[in-house]
Amino acid sequence: xxxxxxxxxxxxxxxxxxxxxxxxxxxxxxxxxxxxxxxxxxxxxxxxxxxxxxxxxxxxxxxxxxxxxxxxxxxxxxxxxxxxxxxxxxxxxxxxxxxxxxxxxxxxxxxxxxxxxxxxxxxxxxxxxxxxxxxxxxxxxxxxxxxxxxxxxxxxxxxxxxxxxxx
Numbered sequence: 001x002x003x004x005x006x007x008x009x010x011x012x013x014x015x016x017x018x019x020x021x022x023x024x025x026x027x028x029x030x031x032x033x034x035x036x037x038x039x040x041x042x043x044x045x046x047x048x049x050x051x052x053x054x055x056x057x058x059x060x061x062x063x064x065x066x067x068x069x070x071x072x073x074x075x076x077x078x079x080x081x082x083x084x085x086x087x088x089x090x091x092x093x094x095x096x097x098x099x100x101x102x103x104x105x106x107x108x109x110x111x112x113x114x115x116x117x118x119x120x121x122x123x124x125x126x127x128x129x130x131x132x133x134x135x136x137x138x139x140x141x142x143x144x145x146x147x148x149x150x151x152x153x154x155x156x157x158x159x160x161x162x163x164x165x166x167x
Contacts, residue, residue: 013123014159016107016138027085028055031077036060037070038112040098041105044086051086053079053093062115066097104162110136117165118143123158130165 020026025042032039032055041056057074059066075095083089104110104118110133119130120143129152131143140155 012160014104014107014120014156014162016156018138019106019108024082024085028078028081031081032057032074033060035073035077037066037074040109040112044082050090050092051088053082053091055093055095056098057095058098058112062113071095071097098164100164100166102164104164107136107141107156107159107162108138110141110162113164117146118162119165120154120159121161122154123160124154129154 019029019039022042024044025039028042029039036059037057038060039055040058041054043052043054045052045054055074055078057066057070059070072095075093078095079091079093082093083091098113104113110118114133114135117130117132119128120141121127122129129143131145131152134142134144134151136142140153141159142151142153144151
């Protein structure tokens with residue numbers, strides 16, 4: 001169920017939805033990866049007149065930002081692929097970066113952003129916990145505290161919200 005900006009379950013926790021389970025993701029990810037990017041999210045929304053496509057991409061190098069040229073390169077490669085898969089040319093497609101203050105909507109994104117600094121609302125302490133993503137699987141994320149270098153593992157069942165930390 002969608003709750004606000006976050007993909008949450010009934011208990012208001014962050015859900016892990018395998019990226020490969022997203023329709024057409026497995027068809028598009030190798031193309032995006034071959035261009036040097038990571039496909040973070042893909043949404044395809046049919047309407048009466050056109051199919052709306054939204055793709056979010058990130059750089060494989062966390063120190064590099066995504067710009068207009070990067071989005072354009074992926075758009076030009078991805079649009080024909082999706083039009084062939086969908087069997088229509090009546091499409092509108094938008095390719096964007098995750099943004100500096102991205103709300104993490106799917107716990108599977110933690111794996112993509114290893115090395116990035118994030119903050120998560122930990123329901124066990126009712127407070128934000130910040131750190132650099134060290135690792136993640138389908139159940140939890142491990143964050144390293146910037147000052148103490150302490151590693152804390154938080155299960156997704158205990159995360160209500162998550163977002164990038166930016167300067």
